[in-house]
Amino acid sequence: MSLSGKFFKAKSQPSQGQQNQSNQTSQNQDNQQKDFLKESIQTNLDDNLTKLKNLLGNSSDVVSRTFILSGKRSIHLAVIYIDGLADSKSIQHFILESMMLKCEEKLQQSPRAEEFSIIKDFAITIGEIKTVNTWEDVSNSIMSGDSAVLIDGYAVAIITGTKGWQDRGVTEPTSQNIVRGPKDGFSETLRTNTALIRRRIRDVNLRVDSKNVGTVTKTDIAVMYIEGIADPEIVKEVHSRIDKINIDAILESGYIEELIQDETYTPFPTVYSTERPDVIIANILEGRVGIIVDGTPFALTVPAIFTEFFHASEDYYQRADFSTLVRILRLSSFLLTLLVPAAYIAVTTFHQEMLPTRLLISLAAAREGVPFPAIVEVLIMEITFEILREAGVRLPRAVGSAISIVGALVIGEAAVQAGLVSSAMVIVVSFTAITSFVIPSYNFTMAVRMLRFLYIGLAATFGLYGIILGLMALVLHMCSLRSFGVPYMESFGPFNKQDQKDSLFRLPMKKMLTRPKLIGTANNVRQTPVDQYEEKK
Known part of the structure; x- marks a missing residue:
């Protein structure tokens, strides 16, 4: 090694005493600055x-x-x-x-x-x-x-007050596209985002509590709720959790989401995030609390429940019967994207007798010459698709979607021609990927993507028994979750008949007279029935 190499190596590795002295000096400077x-x-x-x-x-x-x-x-x-x-x-x-x-x-x-x-x-x-x-x-x-x-x-x-930096302005949301409804989305400027909410909620009871989080970034945060509708205990808990945050930087609302969530070790999000103002407004009107963070277009609402991640703002702009059908389709897609690869492995490996003879012969013929078991096939295809999905997201928009589609077609066809995977496996993985895109919430989709591999392992080990045991454990885990004191499976576990009007099904607007019960709103009435209103009038 040359002399200069030894010098730089020695310089890059200070002794413990030098590190302690440097830390002490830095701490003294920080204390002097705080005193000043x-x-x-x-x-x-x-x-x-x-x-x-x-x-x-x-x-x-x-x-x-x-x-x-x-x-x-x-x-x-x-x-x-x-x-x-x-x-x-x-x-x-x-x-x-x-x-x-x-x-x-x-x-x-x-x-x-x-x-x-x-x-x-x-x-x-x-x-x-x-x-x-x-x-x-x-x-x-x-x-x-x-x-x-x-x-x-x-x-x-x-x-x-002379704030005047350049911002992106109000544009259409990129992560939550709809056919019918408002097209404006949040921007990276806090006051622009709060104005989008105040523009629609013209109520004097709408409260905007400002906070400053981050010892270095000093990021501005706005807590929004309607006094008289939001539960005061939930509002107090939101303030308490934000005030307890002691971190140097808040660069995005994901920092706040992770620091205030009830349960860390769970794949399911217990804080709802969106970049659509109409979604935040609808949640605030139901008694939830909105959290707007400066520097990001993604706002948060708490408490969050399981069924909320299958709702879209467009559900309330369409007819009730069509919205109900779409919600059932989303929940079915959730189960399919979670269990289809695991069910394929379990049936083809352990429970062939459950298949009709012709279908079993067709699958056996398709798998003829494939050197790997079903579990290896699924892992190869699932991991490949996840890589293609991430590559499509990171690449420039003009070429990202094209490369991901062409890559999937070319790799899938080449793998079948080479005899590495069967054509049935390509169909299973493709169907699983398509059904995952039906879920409106991207955060919830990521949880399903992680759990899918867990069920693949259970199916390869125990067959259908492993899948059933996994489902039982999943339901028990979700029933144990809380979001700011509200059960995660609200309206189902515990069962609440009153809130069934807007959970899996959506009743017509005339029937949705009250707000969700377990959110704990003080003012639970949303509208007066037409006959009572006419009589009162």
Whole structure:
């Protein structure tokens, strides 16, 4: 090994003492920064700007604009904001221009004791404004896109709402396509998403509770619910679980979903996620709590139950009989995609007597020359299809779907021609893949994809007995799950006759008079029957 190689190897592996010293130094710096953030703002403008520069560093996107106003005295001011997060046009027109052109005459005519209120209430023509007196509030506001106005001689800062970063805008959702219904979807901007919900729920009881999670990212989160409909205990539990999160970064709503869920070691999601505003609105109207996370188009609702993952927003925009048929089709597809490969292995390996003679002869002829048992065939094809599915998702959209389809056809046909798998196995795997796409929720589909391999193993080991035992264990596991205190199998286990109107079946709108019972809503009535309404009217 060369001398330079030894040097870099030694440099890349510091001793335990050096690591401890480095960690201690970093911890001391963090403690000093935390202590500084708790300090109050000083009255001297130059000292404040120096401290703020040391806090934010020499970042090129931090803009500090100092200027002077002439009143009873020369007033030195500074406006600090981050370029790209704040709207520079709003700062120019409603802060700088307003102060420099409209404020000086007012300051000269007023006593000196009123100069701060004149600057705050007269000169700054922005709707969102507040005063803070600690560096932590100043830094959090600047990092959120607001601007800070510091005035020489005053130990406070004026925070103005000047958020103005670029966003993707409201576009059609990409993960949940429908034929009939609204086409708008959430974006990555928190206020845009909350506005999409408020646009449809014009009720004064709609509450939006703001939170800030992540010691480094300080991600904004909005908890939305309707007071008087949502269960106060569930709302309290949501706040409690979010407040207990102590992590450095929240980059997507999946972080929140995993940190607040009831059960970690389960394949089934206990928090519902969607990028459709109408789905969140429908859930909030049923008494659930919505969680909107800044920086992601996927919002969350809790509590979540099993049947919810088989519902689509389009079910309520179509006729009730058609929606019921589609829901039965989805549940059937769930069972088929979960059990068809396992049932094929069990029947062809252990229970051939269950098949008609002609079908058994046909399957035997198709498997003639295949060197592998059925379990190996299924694993080869299932793993291959999963690889193709992931490749189709990661590739560019223009070529992803084409490559996945062509790849499946070419590989399947080549495998049959080579005698590695039977044609019946290709049919089974293809049918299983198609039925998996019928389930509306992608998170729930991933759970089915994982459980499918478990049932394949049970079928290869114990046959149909293994599948039945696996189903029993699955039902017991789902009945034991809770989502914020609500049973996961709500309306089925425990059985609730009242909630059957919108579980597997969907009754006509005239019959859906109440909200789900086990969600625990205080106001359980959704609509008044027509005859009673006419009588009351």
